[in-house]
Structures are given as C-alpha cells and as structure tokens.
Amino acid sequence: MIDLLIKKCVKDRENTGSLKVRAKVGKVLGYVGIVLSTLLFVVKFLIGMLVNSISIQADAINNLTDAGSNIVSILSFRLAEKPADQGHPYGHERTELITSMLVGIAIAILGFETAKDSVHRIFHPEAIDFKWSAVIVLVLSILVKLWMYLYNTRYGRKYDSTLLLANAMDSKSDTIGTFGVLLATLLSPVLHFQLDGYMGLIVSGIIFYSAYDLLRDVMSALLGQAPDSKMIHTLSNEILECPVVISVHDVLIHSYGPNQNYATAHAVVDGRLSLIDVHSHIDQVERRIKEKTGINVSIHVDPVLLDDRQTQQYHAIFDEMIDALGNHQWEIHDFRIDPHKDHVDVFFDLVVPYAETRSEEELTRLVRDHVKCPGPVQLFIEIDHPIGF
Structure with missing residues (x-):
C-alpha cells in the first residue's frame, strides 16, 4: 500500500539523492502517520477508559504524541527542502536533525509521564475490567505500529533521512510498549494480580532507552561526528589520480545534510612546478569530485622541494x-x-x-x-x- 502511494504521489521517486524527492516522500509518510496514529489514539483511549486500564490509556496518549511528531516532521521536510539563502548558505537540511531531536525529547517526556502514572497505579492498584475487544485492539495496534516501523526504516535508509529513521524508532518503541500492555491485560485476570502498573513501568523504561538511543545519534551528528572512512578513501583516491599530486592528508568532510557536504584536503606537490599548471590540475580534480560525488571540495596545495x-x-x-x-x-x-x-x-x-x-x-x-x-x-x-x- 505504501509503495503504491509513493509511486502515485512521487513521480521521480528513484532519484534518492534529490532533496525535493526526499521531502515529498517524507511528507507522504508523515500524512499516513498522522492518520494511523490518530485512529489508534481514539480507539485505544476509549478502550482504556472502558476497561479502566492506565497502561492502555497511556499507550493511547503515546499514539497522539506520534501524530504530533508527524505534523512536526512534515513541517521539517518543508523547511529542509528550502534552497540556500544569504542567511543560510549551506541550506536548511539540518532542520531534520533538529526535528529528530525534538522527537527524541517528546519520547523521553512520554516515558517520564508513563513512569509517573505507573508508579501511582502500583501503589494504588485498580482492577481491570477484562474484555476481548481490548485484546483485539491492542493486537491490531501492534501490527499497525510494526508496519509503520518497517516502512519508515526502509524509506529512511533508502533516502538517507534521519527524520524517517527517528519515526521508525518511535514506532518500534510503541510496538514494544503496546506488547507489554497486552501481556498485562491478558495475565492480570489469570494471576489475580494487577500487573497494569508494573508493566507500565517496564514500558516506560523501554521508551526512555529508545529516546536515549535516538538523541545520542542525533547529538553526535549535530556536534560533528567522524566522517565515513569509505568517503575519505574515495576522495583521497580521486585526488591521487591527479598527475601532479604526490600524497594526500588532512581530508576533512563537513556535512550539513545528506546533500550538503563540503570537504577540504591537503595535496603535496613538487614545489618546482608552475603555480598556474598546479592550479589548473587541482581545479580539474575539484570539478571531477563534485560531478562524481556531489561534494564541494577545496584542495590546499603543500609544495615540497623533492631534491633539496x-x-x-x-x-x-x-x-x-x-x-x-x-x-x-x-x-x-x-x-x-x-x-x-x-x-x-x-x-x-x-x-x-x-x-x-x-x-x-x-x-x-x-x-x-x-x-x-x-x-x-x-x-x-x-x-x-x-x-x-
């Protein structure tokens, strides 16, 4: 279904390096997420009130938070596809990272609220009015969230979108959390012991870890993580193909988003060569790298006296x-x-x-x-x- 929707709404969908295509895919998946999460919230919250389950109600609120996160995601994709301007010469693609961080914070807040309500239910247990309708709703919710996790992961990797991968992690934590709620709903009547609060506390721990995992990756990217070693070697080998270059070192890559990468490198050349000739060769290398990889590279020349x-x-x-x-x-x-x-x-x-x-x-x-x-x-x-x- 998602593939058909993407095929219909995004014509140039195979152009995975295009910022506009990635934004269109992200917005389509965002709208799908809003619809699904809102439906899950309404159904689960009503069921939670019906059976008097704090964990089901908390799980429903989690889904409402997901709908809000998807709204933020759509706005983020709109901002990220804006071209570079005078105030932001490197584009707006890092908006995705900032929004992903907000999603992670929202997940952490949800974990805290769930933990607080669960602790209260542990000390003040209340009987759950078991109904099979609640079980059916929870099972369907697990299947829907698992599906959302799978398609967000697939398209997030395909289009190198941290925001879609963040949504995938959110769906994964939802799947685990709802499964825990389902277990508590099934086992409490059998054991004659209210597991609702305890399971809610376990679920909150899982949610906290998902938030930590997401925020760790996002913060690493925002702070400036080490460049990919394969890309370093690719750039170095491209520069070494230049006939005047003897060696390469200090290759740096600065990323402002999947399609906004800048690099600098030091190339050692024979100091006796003509400056004009060296500049001509280096200029050709920079253009070739831009055409092959899309990376804007600036090469600093280090002249050496080979026979001195x-x-x-x-x-x-x-x-x-x-x-x-x-x-x-x-x-x-x-x-x-x-x-x-x-x-x-x-x-x-x-x-x-x-x-x-x-x-x-x-x-x-x-x-x-x-x-x-x-x-x-x-x-x-x-x-x-x-x-x-």
Missing part, C-alpha cells in the same frame, strides 16, 4: 626524533625549511593521537628540548590530530 639535500637532511633528523618521542605514534606533515644566514626556520605539522593528554605547549617544548641539528634552528610547529587518509 638540506631539506632532506633536516626532514630525516626530525622524522627520527619525532618517531622516538612519540613511540612510533606521531607523524610529521607539511615539512619545509627556510634557511637564513645565522639559522634555519623549520615548519611542520606534528600529528599526535587523540589520546595524547599533554597540552600543545608541553608537546612543543618537548620537541624543542630534543632538537639536534647541525646549526641553530627556529621551530614553527602546528599540533594536529590524525584525520582521514
């Missing part, structure tokens, strides 16, 4: 020293020297692991204290961390 004996001599000295000081875990990038009459200026980036606890000042002082060069040197060190390729 003095540079090679100093490079070897510092390589050996850094390797010993860092226990084979440190590296040097962008090494160059600038000889003067009375001393030599030495420039390089010192790459140390993230686990290194010493400050930049301490590391710089350590290197200065162990310098053993043929003559006076002045060091210019930039402390860096391993990134990318």
Whole structure:
C-alpha cells in the first residue's frame, strides 16, 4: 500500500539523492502517520477508559504524541527542502536533525509521564475490567505500529533521512510498549494480580532507552561526528589520480545534510612546478569530485622541494626524533625549511593521537628540548590530530 502511494504521489521517486524527492516522500509518510496514529489514539483511549486500564490509556496518549511528531516532521521536510539563502548558505537540511531531536525529547517526556502514572497505579492498584475487544485492539495496534516501523526504516535508509529513521524508532518503541500492555491485560485476570502498573513501568523504561538511543545519534551528528572512512578513501583516491599530486592528508568532510557536504584536503606537490599548471590540475580534480560525488571540495596545495639535500637532511633528523618521542605514534606533515644566514626556520605539522593528554605547549617544548641539528634552528610547529587518509 505504501509503495503504491509513493509511486502515485512521487513521480521521480528513484532519484534518492534529490532533496525535493526526499521531502515529498517524507511528507507522504508523515500524512499516513498522522492518520494511523490518530485512529489508534481514539480507539485505544476509549478502550482504556472502558476497561479502566492506565497502561492502555497511556499507550493511547503515546499514539497522539506520534501524530504530533508527524505534523512536526512534515513541517521539517518543508523547511529542509528550502534552497540556500544569504542567511543560510549551506541550506536548511539540518532542520531534520533538529526535528529528530525534538522527537527524541517528546519520547523521553512520554516515558517520564508513563513512569509517573505507573508508579501511582502500583501503589494504588485498580482492577481491570477484562474484555476481548481490548485484546483485539491492542493486537491490531501492534501490527499497525510494526508496519509503520518497517516502512519508515526502509524509506529512511533508502533516502538517507534521519527524520524517517527517528519515526521508525518511535514506532518500534510503541510496538514494544503496546506488547507489554497486552501481556498485562491478558495475565492480570489469570494471576489475580494487577500487573497494569508494573508493566507500565517496564514500558516506560523501554521508551526512555529508545529516546536515549535516538538523541545520542542525533547529538553526535549535530556536534560533528567522524566522517565515513569509505568517503575519505574515495576522495583521497580521486585526488591521487591527479598527475601532479604526490600524497594526500588532512581530508576533512563537513556535512550539513545528506546533500550538503563540503570537504577540504591537503595535496603535496613538487614545489618546482608552475603555480598556474598546479592550479589548473587541482581545479580539474575539484570539478571531477563534485560531478562524481556531489561534494564541494577545496584542495590546499603543500609544495615540497623533492631534491633539496638540506631539506632532506633536516626532514630525516626530525622524522627520527619525532618517531622516538612519540613511540612510533606521531607523524610529521607539511615539512619545509627556510634557511637564513645565522639559522634555519623549520615548519611542520606534528600529528599526535587523540589520546595524547599533554597540552600543545608541553608537546612543543618537548620537541624543542630534543632538537639536534647541525646549526641553530627556529621551530614553527602546528599540533594536529590524525584525520582521514
């Protein structure tokens, strides 16, 4: 049914990289979610009142919250498809992440409210008026929510939508929660013990974990998580295909949404080459990467003197020293020297692991204290961390 609906409403549905297509799919699924969640709320809340079950009523309110989340999702997709403007040059795709965070907060609030009502029911138990109609409604609710979880997951992965995947997680927690309510409804009359409050408390714990899981992923993306290693290698290999590039390092990817990715990289080239020729080659590489991957990349050129004996001599000295000081875990990038009459200026980036606890000042002082060069040197060190390729 969902596939037919998407096929009818979204003509260019196979263009998964299109922001407009993703927004259309998200809005269609959002409208479906509103209808289903509202129907579940009405039916389950009435049944919950009929049988005097706090867990069924809480589960119904959960579905009403889902309908509200879907309304927010639709508004989010509308905002996310807006083109870049002067105030937001990187587009509006991160609106999805912000909305996903709001969905996670809503789930957490629901878990708290469910826990509060469940604790009250534990200390003040009330008999549930068992009816098979309640069981049937709960079973149907589980099937509907499971279906919503499956199609949101499938389309969320297909269109790389954090918001659809967030809705899928919400549906998953609903499925688990409703199943717990169903067990309490069936077992309480058999055991002659009111499980309603206890099961509600267990369900609230499951809901809390779902909120934590979702918020953890969203916050990681908002804070700036490590780039995908496959994409790093793809970009590095594309740059290395350039005939003037010797090596690549410091590849960074900044993501502002699935279709708004920017990258920077350092490319080592022979310093004797013409600046115009190097720029022409690098410009071609940047355009080729944009055409192949859709990523806007800016490549910084690091010129090196390949056959300069003095540079090679100093490079070897510092390589050996850094390797010993860092226990084979440190590296040097962008090494160059600038000889003067009375001393030599030495420039390089010192790459140390993230686990290194010493400050930049301490590391710089350590290197200065162990310098053993043929003559006076002045060091210019930039402390860096391993990134990318």
